[in-house]
Amino acid sequence: MSKFTKKKSNELPPISTASLPDIVFMLLFFFMVVTVMRETDLKVEQKFPKADQVEKLRKDRSIFIFAGKPSRQYKERYGKEGKIQIRDKYTNISNLAFALEGERAKLLPELQGSIVVALKIDEDTNTGLVSDIKEQLRELNMVKIIYITTLGNQLDDL
Numbered sequence: 001m002s003k004f005t006k007k008k009s010n011e012l013p014p015i016s017t018a019s020l021p022d023i024v025f026m027l028l029f030f031f032m033v034v035t036v037m038r039e040t041d042l043k044v045e046q047k048f049p050k051a052d053q054v055e056k057l058r059k060d061r062s063i064f065i066f067a068g069k070p071s072r073q074y075k076e077r078y079g080k081e082g083k084i085q086i087r088d089k090y091t092n093i094s095n096l097a098f099a100l101e102g103e104r105a106k107l108l109p110e111l112q113g114s115i116v117v118a119l120k121i122d123e124d125t126n127t128g129l130v131s132d133i134k135e136q137l138r139e140l141n142m143v144k145i146i147y148i149t150t151l152g153n154q155l156d157d158l
Helices: 020-034 072-078 093-106 109-114 127-139
Strands: 062-068 083-086 089-091 116-121 145-147
Touching: 062 093, 062 127, 083 093, 089 093, 093 127, 116 127
Parallel strands: 062 116, 116 145
Antiparallel strands: 062 083, 083 089
């Protein structure tokens, strides 16, 4: 008796693309969940002074205060004088304590005692505004202050 055998080909079968849309949507959802969106809409100009020794700041117990002249799109409405911004809102010196207490309340209770205030201040900002901010911080017992800078040497620009 004879046996009939099929000739086996050495070609690989085609890859099934039926699950490809599922994989694409799974990756899309993953990146949507993991991506961190910008927290604040910057309304003041920011050109930081340079420093030689910089250290990374932990964001879980920090409050950011931005100070500088209003950006181009806000100059007509708010003028050209230096402004203070916390999150997405302008504030003035008289309301700074209220805004900082609100930011402190948003942090975890165990971190509220060890708050680090990060000052992101434009290099052309009036020194009087900076000293007013620091005075308000002293009154609220927020004495851990960090100045945000860029890496470099200030003397190189002279």
